[in-house]
Amino acid sequence: MDKITAIRGFKDILPEDARRFWEVEFIARRVFNSFGFREIRTPIMEKTELFKRSIGETTDIVEKEMYTFADRDSEFLTLRPEATASVIRAYIEHNMSADQQITKLFTIGPMFRRERPQKGRFRQFNQIDVELFGEDRPQSDAEIIFMLMHFLTISGLNNLELEINSLGCPACRPSFSQAVIKFLKGSEEKLCPDCRRRINANPLRVFDCKVEACGAIIANAPRILDFLCSDCENHFSQVQSLLNDLNTSFNINSRMVRGLDYYTKTAFEVKTNALGAQNAVAGGGRYNGLVSDLGGPEVPGIGFAVGFERLIACLPEEGSNKFKTDLFIAALGAKAQKMAFGLTNELRREGFSAEMDYADTSLKAQLKKADKLNSSFTLIFGDKEIDEKQVLLRNMQTKDQQTVPLDGILEAIIKIIKER
RNA sequence: GUGGGUGUAGCUCAGCUGGUUAGAGUGCCGGGUUGUGGCCCCGGAGGUCGAGGGUUCGAACCCCUUCACUCACCCCA
Incomplete structure (x- = not known):
């Protein structure tokens, strides 16, 4: 009789690790509550359409990584690949914008993406996800980033590196995208095959290509920060100054792009050196058009996700915490x-x-x-x-x-x- | 989806150019102590050598296929 094993990329969380999960969750709830965030729990499955509309039809996640199947009545359902879409759906569905101007939510739970597993990457993985709706002022950007760094720090992580960038908005990003495409086409032959493909598929992705030759070319590429409209530029500089006020150190990475289509203005990522190639422990950004794109009111939003397994992998080994x-x-x-x-x-x-x-x-x-x-x-x-x-x-x-x-x-x- | 690495005891791993009963450490069980744990000593159980096929007198070792794990690419938390 063949042994039945767990599905590839799906891991058992053994008692020793389960305890660490519990401890980190406990800290997360306490920290987020003190910043006024309340927990929400949404289903792990949604109608496929929700993710197509939020994440973007042409992203890798939607094109080839989702666990999608036809329900018995042949409606298409998908195991959630990320939490933001579900939280926004719930926010709209329960009319939470009518309740109060600003809504702060967080959720903790499993996500599913059918990628090839490697260090720090699994097909079922847990995220801690935080969303703030109804506020566009830079204070909310700084506050949420500050909260994230505080949370990671008291969870026991060190050697963290915070990177921020602005991705512009519908008013200024298109001209930047065009400039990038034009630039890349100019030196297309010197780029690696992947990047040549990306010029058409997802030009901003060329920016974090790891091939050296590409890096050299990209060094001279147009920078998003030179293209920001006055609104975005102003917003970004205020976020920086507020972070400085909060003694939160950061690096500006003008080449950082985020994988999901919906981000506008502020984007950020937290990196660590303890994870191998998958070095991002958390990432997020602002998404001012997303709520209305999903059929809700014109409400700005900002949020982030922490990779739970990645966070725990960074934690120093602690010895004798034996069950008593x-x-x-x-x-x-x-x-x-x-x-x-x-x-x-x-x-x-x-x-x-x-x-x-x-x-x-x-x-x-x-x-x-x-x-x-x-x-x-x-x-x-x-x-x-x-x-x-x-x-x-x-x-x-x-x-x-x-x-x-x-x-x-x-x-x-x-x-x-x-x-x- | 693509490429590299690895599959031998519950766990970590040895196993020489192919040679007959496949080993160690650790863990587990028992004994040394007829009713007293950890340390020490002694003993025991535990393996279709990932699976299938092939070469050979003979395969854990060589060849092919396949599966799993793992790392990296792609992409992302």
């Missing part, structure tokens, strides 16, 4: 076993972690098990102790052993555990 057990009960003989079974579960009902060995093996084996479970105390008793109405309580660290009257044993144990 308050009490192990070593029972010898049938009568003691029966009593231990009740005691173990009563203790659990009181909120303490308790374990025992149903196998009724040697005391040595049971103590070994207690040790393995990292228990603070072990209660030891057999027929002799039951007859004498006195049981033994062993402190596993100090090896001290005391006798405890069997009468009122539960309360006595709880008291001792609490005192520890």
